Amino acid sequence: MTFRLTCPVCGKRDVYEFTFGGQERGPRPEQEELSAEDHFRWMQFRMIPCEPQEEWWYHAQGCGVWFRTTRDPGTNLEVEGDGDGDE
Amino acid sequence: MAMSEAPSAERSPPPGRLPPGPTCRVDFSRPLDFTFLGRGVRGFAGDTVASALYAAGVRTFGRSLKYHRPRGLYSMEGESSNTFMAIDGVPNECAETTRLRAGMSVRAQNVRGDPRTDFFGLIDPFDRLMPAGFYYRLFHRPYGLWPLFQNGLRRMAGTGVLDTQHDHGRDGLRAERYMNAEVAIVGGGAAGMSAALAAAESGLRVCLFERRPWLGGHLAWRVRDFEGEPLHARAEALARRLRAAENVKVFTNSPVTGVWGENLVTGFTIGTEDDPFRECHWECRAATVVVAAGCMDRPLVFNHNDRPGVMQAGAAWRLARTCAVRPGWAAVFSVADDQSLEAAVDLSDLGVEVRGVADAREAGRQDPELVAALEKRGIPLLPGWAVSRAMGRRRVRACELRPLDGGGSSHFQCDLLVANGGMQPRIGVLATAKARLAYCTHTHTYQPAELPPGVFAAGSMTGLRDPRSIEGSGRLAGCRAADLASGAASDRRTDTARRDADALPGPVAGCDIRHGSGIGRGAKAFVDLDEDGTYKNVKESAAQGFDVPELAKRFGGFGLGPGQYRVTGQNLAMIMADLRGDPIETATPTTVRPPLAPPSLATLAGPGHDVHKRTPLHAEQAAHGAVFRRAGPWQRARYFSDDVTCRAEIRNVRNNVGILDSSPLGKFRIFGPDALNALQRVYISDMRKTRPGRCKYSAMCNDMGHLLDDGVIVEEGEDDYYFTTSSGRAGATVEWFRFHTRHDGWDYNLVNLTDVLGSLNIAGPNARKVLQRVTTDDVTNEAFPYMACRPITVGDGVRARCLRLGFVGELSYELHVPSSYSRYLWDLLMEAGADLGIRPFGLEAQYCLRAEKGHIIIGAESEARVTLTDIGMGWMWDRKDTASKKVGAPALRACEKQPGRMKLVGFRVDEGQGSPRDGALVVDGAEIVGYVCTTRRSEALGWQYGMALVCDGHAAKGATLSLQEEHKPGKRATFSATAIPPHFYDPRGTRLRA
Structure with missing residues (x-):
């Protein structure tokens, strides 16, 4: 498996340079009144879609920025354009 | 047909050798001595191990995996395991492609002693006892006997034996290289070179990878005249132009192991005498890739097609033309394409007596020029014929040719039988690049039906045979690759290249021969040489229901050996389609497995620098x-x-x-308006309580509430803090802070001051x-x-x-x-x-x-099953704070009261019990209830203390803990200890406050 990612600072770089931060799952839930179940659901449950998903990546071997990108796990490739507007 | 004459040698060539011609790569003035089975053998610079052995008269190179049949030189490209040998103690080295060096020690594999007289050769007649899949079907019961079968079979069947005394390549001579290019070219034949030249004209960076030590592909050893010059000269001219191009980097001795996502080309370079490495792994990130990997002979399946002396046309031809080795004295050909007819003519000119040429194609499909050339030399051509079996016990002595549509046979005495079913493309690179391949009924080969973005195919692998077409297709592919890489629209140059290519002769019709004539049972007609998979085995697989190539591959082992798809792939699919009665175009190749060429494991392991x-x-x-x-x-x-x-x-x-x-302690500065917010998020304590001039001890947890890190934080100014982390976490701290505040858009700066x-x-x-x-x-x-x-x-x-x-x-x-x-x-x-x-x-x-003080170290006294509260550090946690959304707080809340969790306890080993070691188990009867994290005998205390993680019920103060460790299997030592709070030395902390 090898592909490239577009770092907002450094541009297209090899995936080796990045660490994966998981799917975008929204901001941390409010902890007031947060049930254990809801917390663990937010923390652990993932849908595994075979379609483009928003992901977090960290440019560990580069500039050290966390960024969001939309990528299709089916092809491993980033999807241009769409996805950014759905937040 | 005109063949350019080899220049007469000034002196007679060494024994077993032909006079060196213009395409010869062996230098007779530089002899290299080495040993084979302990005997001295002489080869020459430019030889491979196999060519030198062949010249020295070695015909049996090894024994086959299952039947221990003698095996000889079959290809010159390492397409089967026939010539795998142990070289200098390293097993499974391919003698066909390993360059000869002076002083090498070469041994045969899978034999007792000399491969000519192998003891297990007795097995061969008993093939009836070993049908396809026998290994799976026979030996699984009674189960108790399995080790006996397994060990017996292991001894008899196998390839190399690892010499554990040998230092396998940990020689510090392994290198790595990472490159970028706009255009990568796989294959340095006429098409690849033309593509590289065309791409280079646009000024882009071009990398060309060629697995052989020289450029030119199959033109490199062909002397046939074409447009007024010999073919090899045409290739040499291209190579000269290529070497002169500044923006082309040419890598010879560099097999490609695959092409991966977004056109990452991987492979390795085998070092020559001038290189500072033995092998170098490289990866080339290319915008576009042109695959011009060329063709290999498609093996012909007939009875005893594995006898030493049976070889592919390319192998016999290259032995003679590249290595100046006489492939044989009397040869018979059973082939199916024009290039092999050319080989017959050429070998005849070199002094090999060609006694007959069977061509599986019907009369009229051959190149008339070659037919005339054969006729002129008095070589009988038998169109519509093919070989039915090879004869001779240890090597080929004769063969039998028959018409494919039945009829009487003809016997020929020969010591060389050149056989193929035409040419098949080297599909490996395209397959790893995820090109869709489909059977083409015109060329009777697999052809790319759909190429991934940025990948282009060119050259003889697309069915072209005319050198001009091959170059034209390369040029077109190079132009298209350059256009795509530079983002330019298709320019005039590309249009011209396309028009030129279209005007040249297209793909040549191939031959669909599945097997030799009169195959019969096919018990000794090998589809796969590596795994001894025969035509009969394919039939057996099909009869058992494993009647598609992918299933037969698993059941009968076809193509699982080192040769992979190359020897077996297309034949297996064609024979299977035939057996099922399906149309030939339904034949599908089995999945190609990388690496396409085997780098040594030492190379994959890398140079092994200790970077610290x-x-x-x-x-x-x-x-x-x-x-x-x-x-x-x-x-x-x-x-x-x-x-x-x-x-x-x-x-x-x-x-x-x-x-x-x-x-190495982690040292950080965090400052900015939201610095406190960030600290509140990742630290578990109330960080508003930091004070100037005072250290605040706190910890970070992860979302599961596990202790991740601890250290102190000092307020150094307004919105300006200094903090320390454990040495192990120093590298990950910035990433951690930024990750857990990524949605907040907070304004703070975090600087790693560790170094x-x-x-x-x-x-x-x-x-x-x-x-x-x-x-x-x-x-x-x-x-x-x-x-x-x-x-x-x-x-x-x-x-x-x-x-x-x-x-x-x-x-x-x-x-x-x-x-x-x-x-x-x-x-x-x-x-x-x-x-x-x-x-x-x-x-x-x-x-x-x-540890005497009871201060924990993360990873020693904490682990993935225990939370902050479990190890008695819950006092740090600011329970009331939900607004900061502290990392780990919800999990701590959920686990705090959970019964049955592991807890950290201190213990004192009772007097006279001796000293247990770290990792000893805490047991309750037969049940394991925990383990010792750290235990030491303290001089200051005068007794053995320790800390252990134990299940809930055993953690009470004063409880007796039973510790157990196993020094040898079955030999256990037990210790009794008493649980005490984990503050052994100076529990009130008067010394550190003094």
Whole structure:
């Protein structure tokens, strides 16, 4: 498996340079009144879609920025354009 | 047909050799002596191991996997395991492609002694007992006998044996290289070179990879005249132009192992005498890839097609033309394409008596020029014929040819039988690039039906045979690749290249021969040479229901060996389609498995550089006899003597004063309007309680509530904090902070000062005395109490951040100074404490000292099953704070009251029980209820203390713990211990506050 990612600072770089931060799952839930179940659901449950998903990546071997990108796990490739507007 | 004459040799060639022609790559003036089975053999520079052995008369190179049949030189490209040998103690080296070096020691594999007289050769007649899949079907019952079968079969069947005495390539001669290119070209034949030249014209960076030591592909050994010059000269002219192109980097000796996502081309380069490496792994990130991998002979399946003396047309031809080795005296051909007819003509001109040429194609499909050339030389051509079997017990002595549509046979005496079913493309590279391949009924080969973005195919693998077409297709592919890589629209150059290519002859019709004539049962007609898979085995697989190639591959082992798809793939699919009665176009190739060429494991393992960091005080500690050990990225001093219990170092800290280089400690500054918010998020305590001049001890948890890191935080100014982390977490801290605040858009800066600042720790009752001697600042207990943090001036005005901490349980000061001052500070303190007897202590002493005090180390006394509260540090957690959304707080809340969790307890081993070791089990009867994290005998305490993680019910104070360890299987030692709070030494902390 090898592909490239577009770092907002450094541009297209090899995936080796990045660490994966998981799917975008929204901001941390409010902890007031947060049930254990809801917390663990937010923390652990993932849908595994075979379609483009928003992901977090960290440019560990580069500039050290966390960024969001939309990528299709089916092809491993980033999807241009769409996805950014759905937040 | 005109064949250019080989120039007459000035002197007669060595025995077994032909006069060197214009395409010869062997230099007879440079002999290389080596040994085969202990006997001396002479080869020459430019030989491969196989060509030198063949020239020396070796015909049997090894024995086959299952039937132990003699096997000989079959291809010249390592397409089967026939010529796998042990070279210099390394098994499974391919003799066909390994360049000969002087002094090599070569041995045959899978044989007892000489491959010509192998004992297990007796097995061969018993093939009836070994049908397809027999291994799976026969030996699984009775189960108890399996080890017997397995060991027996292992001895008889197999390839190389690993010589464990040999240092397998850990020679430091393995390199790595990472490249970028706009256009990568796979294959340095006419098409690849044309593509590279065309792409290079646009000024792009081009990398070309060729697995052979030279460029030219199949033109490199062909001497046929074409447009007024021999074909090899045409290739040489291209190669010269290519070498002159500045923006083309040519890699020879460089097989490609695959093409991956977004056109990452991987492979390796085999070092020559001039290279500083034996093998170099490389990866080339290319915008576009042109695949011009060429063709190989498609093996012909007929009875005894594996006899030494049967070889592919390319192998016989290259032996003669590239290595000047006589492939045989009397040859018979059973082939199916024009290039092989050309080989017959050429070999005849070189003095091999060609007694007959069977061509599986019907009359009229051959190149008339070649037919005339055969006729002129008096070589009978038999169109519509093919070989039905080879004869001779140990090597080919004769063969039988028959018409494919039935009829009488003809016998020919021969010592060389050149057989193929035409040419098949090397589909491996395209397959790994995820091209869709489909059977083409015109060329009777697999052709790319759909190419992935940025990948282009060119050359003879697309079915082209005319050199002009091959070059034209390469040029077109090169132009298209360059256009795509540069983002330019298809330009005029590309249109011209397309028009030119279209005007040239297209793909040549192929031959669909599945197997030789009169195959019969096919019990000795090998589809796969590596795994001894025969035509009969394919039929058996099909009869058992494994009637598609992918299933038959698993059941009968076809194509599982080193040859993979190359020898077996297309034939297996065609034969299977035939057996099922399906149309030939339904034949699908089995999945191609990388690597397409085998790099050595040592190369994959890499150069093995030990990349580590040294602290600024490495030399100073080494001068004191430090023994260094790897700790994370650092080399750190673990001991300062041979005594691994470090008694003297510990005693000196407890009674006097010691000095520790703690430079790898994580050191950070965080500042900005949202710095406190960020601290509140990742630290579990209430970080609003930090105070200027005071250290606040706190910890970070992960979302599961596990302890991740601990350290101290000091407020240094408004929205400006300094904090430390454990050495192991220093590298991940910035990533962690930023990750957990990524949605908040907070304004703060986080700077990693770990490498910028050195850190020294002086600890012991005399620490203050030493410190006071090097500073004018007041460091008395009143002015500088426990947990204070303040800048002080030491020596000649060096500003040091001084933190009064007590990790080891004694009065102790941590001094952080810029790394460049570390050595000055070290000398200063050592000098100041000299009369007191200050001495350095290492990590092991620190480990024991802090354990006596009951201070935990993450990873030693905490692990993935225990949370902050489980290890008794829940007091740090600010339970009321939900607004900061602390990382780990919800999990702590959920687990806090959960029954059955593991807890950290201290224990004291009862008197007279001896000393258990770290990792001993805590047992309750037969049940394991926990384990010992750390245990040591303390000189200060006079008894053996320890910390253990145990299940809930066993953690009560005063409980008796039963410890158990197994020194040898079945030999257990037990110890009884009493659970006590994990604060053994100075539980009230009076010493560190003194």
